[in-house]
Amino acid sequence: MKILVISDTHGYIDRVAEALRRERPVDAVIHCGDIEGQEHMLEKIAGCPCYMVTGNNDWASHLKREITTSFDNVRVFITHGHRYGVSLGNERIREEADSRQVDLCLFGHTHRPVVETSGGLTLMNPGSLSYPRQAGRKPTYGIIETGGRQGLRCSIRQLD
16 A cells, blocks of 8 residues: 655645645545645545544544554554644654554654654654745655555655
């Protein structure tokens, strides 16, 4: 499977459409929160299953706060991250993901991309397509590839 992971789009769906054009075909899209009312638009342009959670700026959202699911036998925990203090570090979200016995934890909130693996758990924050905060300030998103000989592969990609 190939999965597009995005977060913190803050209502700017045009960059999501650009990431989709670059990465198609994808089997699923995961949005880690702060979609700000663009849920239906994302579902319309994605053309595949969408998994979305609410972020701290999704005040009137019907979305769930967290999702635990599986893709190709990879157990995945999806959350925005603000409830786990990710702005101060990844310790609390790592503990939560460990307690849920998942292989992969996806989150956003910081607008800074990260992929780190330790002890069989991979943490991924795709950064932000709208308001990046890392050095260079390039919009970023994540790609997850599952299955095959290499198992789970996670990468961060930039829009130019």
